[in-house]
Amino acid sequence: MDRPTLALIAHDAKKEEMVTFARLNTAKLADYKLMATGTTGGRIGEACPDLNIIRLKSGPLGGDQQIGAMIAEGRLHGLIFFVDPLTPMPHDVDVKALMRLALVYDIPMALNRSTAEILLRSARLTGLATSSQTPEIAKNRS
Numbered sequence: 001m002d003r004p005t006l007a008l009i010a011h012d013a014k015k016e017e018m019v020t021f022a023r024l025n026t027a028k029l030a031d032y033k034l035m036a037t038g039t040t041g042g043r044i045g046e047a048c049p050d051l052n053i054i055r056l057k058s059g060p061l062g063g064d065q066q067i068g069a070m071i072a073e074g075r076l077h078g079l080i081f082f083v084d085p086l087t088p089m090p091h092d093v094d095v096k097a098l099m100r101l102a103l104v105y106d107i108p109m110a111l112n113r114s115t116a117e118i119l120l121r122s123a124r125l126t127g128l129a130t131s132s133q134t135p136e137i138a139k140n141r142s
Helices: 012-024 037-048 061-073 091-105 114-122
Strands: 007-011 034-038 052-057 078-082
Touching: 007 012, 007 037, 007 061, 012 037, 012 078, 012 114, 034 037, 037 052, 061 091, 078 091, 078 114
Parallel strands: 007 034, 007 078, 034 052
Antiparallel strands: none
């Protein structure tokens, strides 16, 4: 099986938090094929040059829809979207559509740093069968 594909998105007020998350989790993120909206992907790429990130369009210019299409086509295995709940977004309807697709297609989705860290340990994201007895897996890292 190919590496699972993970999308990374962050609202403007959360981009620095996403960069920090990527720095702290570079080894884990390297296990995934990474997609990111334009600006977020650029910021992560500058901070973590060892990560291979495919940059899509900026969110307001269609990057959210590109990721939504990947979900609908079954090409995305997980979504990490650091949402800013305190700032009105002019493209809020696009954000809601993306989140709706993740829910409809049952894609694991993290909306903040705590859930993103859990998502990276998820057996489901790595393609393993899960049950209440195996909710997470640990990978040996050297």
